[in-house]
Structure formats: C-alpha cells, structure tokens
Amino acid sequence: MNGIPKENAGDIERLVEASQAGDRGSFDGLVALYQRRAMQVAVRMLGDADEAAEAVQNGFVKAYLSISRLREPKRFESWFFRIIANTAISQRRAGKNRTEKIKIAGDCENKKAFSPEDREAGKELKEAIQHAMLKLSKKQAQAIALFGIKDLPQDEVAEIMGCSAKAVRWHVFKARQKLKVLLKDYLE
Amino acid sequence: MKKEKEQIDLLLRQNESEQLAGVNWNRLQTSISKRLNQADRDKTSMMSYRRVFKIAAGIATAAAVVFIAVMIKTDMLTTARFENGPKVIGTFVASQGSAKVKILDSNEQTNQGKDQPTWIIIRTSEPQVVDNGQSRDENDFACLM
Numbered sequence: 001m002n003g004i005p006k007e008n009a010g011d012i013e014r015l016v017e018a019s020q021a022g023d024r025g026s027f028d029g030l031v032a033l034y035q036r037r038a039m040q041v042a043v044r045m046l047g048d049a050d051e052a053a054e055a056v057q058n059g060f061v062k063a064y065l066s067i068s069r070l071r072e073p074k075r076f077e078s079w080f081f082r083i084i085a086n087t088a089i090s091q092r093r094a095g096k097n098r099t100e101k102i103k104i105a106g107d108c109e110n111k112k113a114f115s116p117e118d119r120e121a122g123k124e125l126k127e128a129i130q131h132a133m134l135k136l137s138k139k140q141a142q143a144i145a146l147f148g149i150k151d152l153p154q155d156e157v158a159e160i161m162g163c164s165a166k167a168v169r170w171h172v173f174k175a176r177q178k179l180k181v182l183l184k185d186y187l188e
Numbered sequence: 189m190k191k192e193k194e195q196i197d198l199l200l201r202q203n204e205s206e207q208l209a210g211v212n213w214n215r216l217q218t219s220i221s222k223r224l225n226q227a228d229r230d231k232t233s234m235m236s237y238r239r240v241f242k243i244a245a246g247i248a249t250a251a252a253v254v255f256i257a258v259m260i261k262t263d264m265l266t267t268a269r270f271e272n273g274p275k276v277i278g279t280f281v282a283s284q285g286s287a288k289v290k291i292l293d294s295n296e297q298t299n300q301g302k303d304q305p306t307w308i309i310i311r312t313s314e315p316q317v318v319d320n321g322q323s324r325d326e327n328d329f330a331c332l333m
Binding site: 027035048052056061188 | 221
C-alpha cells in the first residue's frame with residue numbers, strides 16, 4: 001500500500017498524546033504516517049488527486065485544531081478518517097477552492113511512465129468516476145471509498161461512518177449498483 | 189453480479205493508482221506543514237484578539253457601572269433638592285393683597301425639563317373684586333408689575 005510504514009499502535013498513541021500536549025513535531029509525524037492513506041480515501045471519493053490533496057490538507061488542519069478534544073488516543077485512526085471523509089464530502093458538495101488548490105499531481109516521474117494514450121484514457125476514466133461519485137449519496141460515497149482501503153477493517157469503516165457493519169455493506173451494495181449504471185461504458 | 193462488482197472495484201482502484209502515481213508526497217507534506225503553520229498563527233492572533241476584546245469589554249462594563257452609579261446618585265440628589273421645594277429669591281405682594289410674584293433661582297429648576305435659563309412663576313389667585321372703583325383688569329396689571 002504505497003509503502004506506508006507499519007507503525008505499532010503504541011507509537012501512534014504516543015504521537016497522538018504528544019500532539020494533544022501541543023507538540024507540533026509529533027503531529028508532523030502523524031502527517032507523515034497518514035498522508036498516503038488519507039489521499040487514498042480522498043481520491044476514491046473525489047476522483048482527482050488535486051481535489052483530494054485539498055481535502056487532505058483541510059482535513060489535517062481540522063484534525064490539528066481539534067486533536068486536544070480527542071478523548072481516546074487509541075481511536076485516532078477512525079476519528080481522523082472520519083474527518084477526512086467528511087471534509088471530502090463537504091468539498092465534493094461545495095466544489096469550493098478550485099482555484100486556490102495547489103498542484104500536487106502531474107509532474108511526478110511515475111506519471112511520465114504512462115503513455116499519452118494511457119494518460120488520455122486515464123483522464124477520461126477520472127472524469128467519469130468523478131461524475132459518477134457525485135451521483136452517490138454521502139453515505140454511499142463514504143462507504144465505497146473506505147471499503148476499498150485494504151487495511152481498513154469493516155468494523156472500523158462502520159465506526160468511521162457511525163453505523164453498523166451491516167449498514168456499511170448495504171451502502172456499498174447500493175453504491176456499486178449505481179456505479180454499474182453510471183460507469184457501464186467502462187465495464188466489459 | 190460478482191464479476192461486475194469486481195470490475196467496478198477494479199475501475200476505482202485503477203483510477204486511484206493513476207491519480208496517486210502523480211502525487212508529489214514531499215510537496216504535499218510541505219503544503220500540509222504550511223497550512224498547519226498558518227493555523228497556528230491564526231490561533232495565536234485569535235487568542236490575542238480575544239484578550240483585547242476581554243479587556244475592552246471589561247473597560248466598557250466598568251464605565252457603564254460608573255455611569256449608572258453617577259446617574260442614580262444625581263437622581264437622588266435632585267429628588268432631595270426638590271423635596272425641599274424650589275428656592276425663592278424674592279416675593280412681591282401686590283398692594284391689593286390678592287396676588288404673589290415669586291422670582292425663583294433658575295439653578296434649582298434644571299431638572300424639571302425647562303429650557304429657560306431664568307424664569308418667573310406667577311402664581312395668582314382670583315383677584316378680589318373690591319368695590320374700590322378699580323376694574324378687575326387693572327388689578328391683574330398691578331399684580332404683574
């Protein structure tokens with residue numbers, strides 16, 4: 001998963017507690033640990049890397065400003081992903097800050113590895129997914145985005161979304177049904 | 189259905205991979221760090237605004253308390269002053285014995301809502317019509333003079 005370091009829960013808890021005590025360096029450590037997974041969630045919900053980067057930045061700022069109110073540091077992960085998912089949802093609805101966002105994607109070496117045809121096809125797929133995700137309800141978009149994150153167990157997704165695991169599966173099912181219709185041109 | 193489900197997941201994963209492949213992680217981390225610095229600055233300035241606001245509110249409250257206290261005291265003094273009645277500087281009694289002219293100290297009347305700097309109250313009773321050959325109007329005129 002994009003080379004995310006596997007930290008043990010104790011280390012994360014210590015970083016969270018230090019951040020709650022006002023240690024900025026510890027929060028920077030959390031940023032380094034979670035920025036990739038946060039981007040994964042946001043990209044799945046928004047379809048575009050630059051949009052996702054905007055949501056992730058805003059999400060980290062929200063988390064930074066409210067981390068002192070987190071009662072159980074061991075629940076940081078679900079708390080944090082809830083912030084990211086909600087921020088992405090708000091951004092998806094408002095479509096704001098489109099002009100202010102910083103170009104995060106587009107000039108990386110990996111991107112150049114794709115042929116022009118691949119890039120064109122990728123752009124088309126991106127736009128189709130963006131359009132399709134906008135047609136999903138908030139819960140469906142959150143469920144399909146979080147469900148696809150490999151090392152995020154279903155019960156944690158349920159905790160992030162504030163519903164039961166059964167309800168999460170239902171939202172995923174409904175989301176897939178809608179996406180099947182909306183993305184039919186891309187399905188074999 | 190299972191195949192379609194897998195295909196949808198595959199499409200989402202494909203787009204995710206393509207989008208994330210172009211992300212400059214160092215730039216993103218720097219950008220987040222800048223946002224956090226800005227949030228810190230905003231928080232600090234918000235705290236100083238709050239402090240200034242608290243001081244200003246304290247001063248305004250103290251001024252309001254002083255103002256109310258002064259108003260109450262002034263009102264009590266005025267009431268006490270009028271309880272003794274307006275000060276009479278002079279009294280003239282007309283020769284007919286039926287009217288009084290009082291010249292009052294204007295400073296004693298400032299709280300009665302009158303604008304005149306000095307004023308004279310003429311209090312007169314019905315002139316006694318005596319059978320001395322003078323008309324009633326003449327009697328009134330004598331009072332005013």
